[in-house]
Amino acid sequence: MDEALVRAAIPGDLLKVLGVERQSPSQAAAFTEAFLKNSLRPEANVKAMLTHKALILGYSRAKQEKSNRKKAKGLNARQKRAMKIFHIQPEQQRYQLFLPLHALWRQYIIDLCGGLHPSSNPLSVQMKFLKADLHGAIITVVRSRCPSYVGMTGIVVQEFKHVFKIITKEDKLKVIPKRNSVFAVEVNGFISHIYGSKFQQRASERSAKKFKVKRTIDL
Known part of the structure; x- marks a missing residue:
């Protein structure tokens, strides 16, 4: 703020409007x-600041020192395997135990797809299926380079990046x-085909992935 500007007289036509005296x-x-002494920090040099053309009536807060506390780290994959976090006990490997999970998944996917009516767009439904969480879904292997997998059906109890773990009706x-x-x-009559080779992501990663529609996909 220029000192001459500060001391300049108020124009006469504004005196009556503002209700002030010259x-x-x-x-x-x-x-x-x-005014500046009351508005600025106590240690500010008012006379030195008046020599500048611009003056900011305010000050930034002192930066807080960063805490030295380290963030807690989660378990890595090796530790999880050692602790058997994802291990399903033999007595829990029963198809009937996971039927309530499948019922919840059905309601979840129906809500996600907006009801799954006969008039629903098949392409839109397919894209919703690809991004959905499949824990609780009943999946069937319809094609595979390993013939022994073809025809297997079960409820998805765990999904990893490269594999599905399912419980079959034979427990x-x-x-x-x-x-x-x-x-x-x-x-509800809508059948979605999932090409596993193009589906190798975790459920959390897949929800944000953009899938491209292709006419043919090789195994």
Whole structure:
């Protein structure tokens, strides 16, 4: 703020509008200095600041020192395997135990797809299926380079980046690799085919992935 500008007299046509009286240069200077002292930090040099063309009536807060506390780190994959976090006990490997999970998944996917009416757009439904969480879904292997996997059906109890773990009606826990397999998921007459080789992401990663529609996909 220029000192000459601070001391400049108010134009006569604004005196009546503002309801103020004209002050002498010394009075204006005294008022300005008093105002700045009340508005700025105590240690600020008002006279030095008045020599600048611009003046900011404010100050930034002191930066807080960063805490030296370290963020807690989660378990890595090796530690999780050692602790058997994802291990399903044999007595829990029963198809009937996971039927309530499947019922919840059906309601979830129906809500996600807006009701799954006969008039629903099949392409839109397919894209919703691809991004959905499949824990609780009943999937069937319809094609695979390994013939022994073809025809296997079960409820998805765990999904990893490269495999599905399913519980079959025979109460068997099966690990199905996604690679080189095609899976079918059916809900209310809508059948969605999942090409496992193009589906090798975790559920959390897949929700943000953009899938491209292709006419043919090789196993």
